[in-house]
Amino acid sequence: xxxxxxxxxxxxxxxxxxxxxxxxxxxxxxxxxxxxxxxxxxxxxxxxxxxxxxxxxxxxxxxxxxxxxxxxxxxxxxxxxxxxxxxxxxxxxxxxxxxxxxxxxxxxxxxxxxxxxxxxxxxxxxxxxxxxxxxxxxxxxxxxxxxxxxxxxxxxxxxxxxxxxxxxxxxxxxxxxxxxxxxxxxxxxxxxxxxxxxxxxxxxxxxxxxxxxxxxxxxxxxxxxxxxxxxxxxxxxxxxxxxxxxxxxxxxxxxxxxxxxxxxxxxxxxxxxxxxxxxxxxxxxxxxxxxxxxxxxxxxxxxxxxxxxxxxxxxxxxxxxxxxx
Numbered sequence: 001x002x003x004x005x006x007x008x009x010x011x012x013x014x015x016x017x018x019x020x021x022x023x024x025x026x027x028x029x030x031x032x033x034x035x036x037x038x039x040x041x042x043x044x045x046x047x048x049x050x051x052x053x054x055x056x057x058x059x060x061x062x063x064x065x066x067x068x069x070x071x072x073x074x075x076x077x078x079x080x081x082x083x084x085x086x087x088x089x090x091x092x093x094x095x096x097x098x099x100x101x102x103x104x105x106x107x108x109x110x111x112x113x114x115x116x117x118x119x120x121x122x123x124x125x126x127x128x129x130x131x132x133x134x135x136x137x138x139x140x141x142x143x144x145x146x147x148x149x150x151x152x153x154x155x156x157x158x159x160x161x162x163x164x165x166x167x168x169x170x171x172x173x174x175x176x177x178x179x180x181x182x183x184x185x186x187x188x189x190x191x192x193x194x195x196x197x198x199x200x201x202x203x204x205x206x207x208x209x210x211x212x213x214x215x216x217x218x219x220x221x222x223x224x225x226x227x228x229x230x231x232x233x234x235x236x237x238x239x240x241x242x243x244x245x246x247x248x249x250x251x252x253x254x255x256x257x258x259x260x261x262x263x264x265x266x267x268x269x270x271x272x273x274x275x276x277x278x279x280x281x282x283x284x285x286x287x288x289x290x291x292x293x294x295x296x297x298x299x300x301x302x303x304x305x306x307x308x309x310x311x312x313x314x315x316x317x318x319x320x321x322x323x324x325x
């Protein structure tokens with residue numbers, strides 16, 4: 001069912017996002033520290049016998065210089081400079097398998113599918129990147145509460161920094177045009193794409209489908225202890241309600257809706273009005289606060305967290321092509 005506000009109200013929904021006063025300084029310092037490490041791109045071709053796509057086992061230095069894995073897929077015999085599409089994955093997912101098909105290299109793009117550190121070990125999409133930095137103190141199962149008692153230790157500080165470094169890695173490739181780099185993803189990947197947009201200058205465009213990690217106060221208020229993702233925070237606060245202020249302070253630093261206010265690139269977002277995982281109001285909080293007026297949102301009234309599916313995938317390809325002229 002459509003359980004959230006009416007669409008007309010959602011389009012005007014601008015909740016207070018509780019952005020910390022030192023938010024920009026926090027992220028500028030995080031990126032500056034990460035960039036003291038050379039991006040150190042490494043790539044090795046994987047022979048899949050495909051005629052149209054060349055695939056490379058790819059890695060680069062992310063937060064703390066930690067190795068972050070991905071797959072780089074290029075149109076076969078590409079000479080460049082190519083537009084690039086950096087893709088982030090959903091919750092529990094990673095870069096997947098080398099042989100998986102993707103439309104972007106077939107459409108003439110350099111496509112970088114990026115791991116989410118620590119994820120992809122027991123979900124629907126395999127990963128190859130550990131998170132060598134552990135949490136601090138008790139956690140609920142999952143990743144949302146990892147390091148949740150301090151912004152410096154927050155898990156998504158590392159993930160969002162990795163996302164911005166993935167853009168750096170794509171731009172470091174000779175076959176990529178650094179002025180034509182796009183980022184995108186769905187669910188967690190959509191939230192990471194918004195964060196990357198807030199942390200990377202000069203992106204050509206951003207795609208964020210049914211984004212997760214946005215407007216934690218409202219997302220948690222709508223969740224229960226069985227909810228995917230946000231239920232982890234509910235379960236923690238059920239046993240440690242005395243941590244509530246500290247928890248939400250930390251989350252405010254890694255709220256993709258807050259990072260989206262820094263973004264300047266064009267945006268195509270999507271929302272599903274029957275999505276009980278990423279409630280429409282949290283998606284519109286990020287969209288309405290997005291830092292550029294060059295933005296559009298596609299509404300799927302009868303979809304759940306699957307969003308627009310392949311309809312939206314084709315719409316994104318058309319939108320990206322239009323941005324390339």
